[in-house]
Amino acid sequence: MDLPALDWQFLYGRLSWSIVLATTVALLLPPALRQSRRVVLGLLAMACLVMALPNEASPAYWLVLAFQWPSGVLLGLCLLTLSRAWPGAGDVTPMPAGLAAVIAITGTALYLDAIGLLSLGMYYWGFGPFAAPLVALAAIAGCALAAVLGRARPHALVAVGALALFSVLRLPTGNPWDALLDPLLWGWAVGSLGIRGVLWIARKVRGTQPRIAPAAAAGTERFQ
Template sequence: MSLPDLALQIIYGRLAWALVAAAVLLALLPVALPKLIPAPRRRTIALTVAAMAALMALPGAASPAYSLILVFQYPSGLLLGCCMVSLWTRWQGKPVRFALRPGLALALTLAGLVLYLDAFGVLALGWYYGGFSAVGAPLLACAVAAACAVAIVRGRAAGSAGALLIAVMLFSLLRLPTGNLWDALLDPLLWAWAAGSAIAAFARRQSLRKLAALPPLLEPAPVFASEADAELVPVHASGVDKQL
């Protein structure tokens, strides 16, 4: 078992929470206050990230990161990766999806449910503590990194694959955030986000099924105000030829 350096862990916590807070603000404020805060431009994005970094860098308990770490621990590498991808997408002027992709959301929801029940001793499978394994965890991280690289090269879910690649690279190179592979891939905030995204995707699919089950609308027959209007209807070409 290899744990990260404490100083590096503290720096990671401050910087990670700054990027997460900036991504959340840039996602929610334009929706809550569309007239006062329109779609953020590059200057707004840069100022928001700089302000959050300065705020999180305050010493001791003056930093919001101090309280956030006490309540939520460190952000997972995957949550940090998703926020970094979101910020980069906004920087390029492209639209950002607030919800996670349904496949990733469902996988994180189920995995988090099992791991949290295991960590609390409800299942007692020992899977969470397997994230500290000196052999299994690095091998799994390498396999995930290889799959993400292939997905990025093929252009399949490049955003999600990039965020996942950031998470496994942080774990593989620096053992961040805690030295446990599962903490690099999941945290309480990310699990809540994934669960909400999965529920929203399920509700959207159910609504589409209900719409598909509705009978098609019949085209209304033409209504003429008078006989003169009825005579204005185009005559079939064959009928015209016969008259000529």
């Protein structure tokens, strides 16, 4: 078992939580401000200053106690979200349905295993000295191939970055599961799927409603 250096872990924690905080605030802003490079850079600068405060004065201190460190995938998706403020970045969906489903299912299996309902030892397998790094390298190769072929390229590159960070510096915890998953990322995926499900049901319900006659429909326009 090879754990990351404490200095690198401390630096990663401060920087990663700064990016997550800046992304969260940016998503609460109106679209016009969210797509402004100056606003995004300002948010990042302020978040870094706040997270750099010493010891208990830094929100990162309490966030690490509650959630440990953001996974490399969460960090990458946050950067992907913020990058939409730059020209030519495109309007890429940070959490597509397929990725959300994989994260939700895998995270649920890990959490059920952690509390003993599955008893597979999935998380502890990630601390293996040989198998875990080899699987991480194989996953990097697969994601890199997907990126070259143009299949979900931004998200494949995010996974490559997260796994490379783990392979080189063992961040954030020395376990590949923590490089790919964390509670906030799992909650984001589950919430995204839940919202999609509600919207899908709403469309189905709307589609089964009887059509309104043109004369009656004209009278309802003022209420829409």
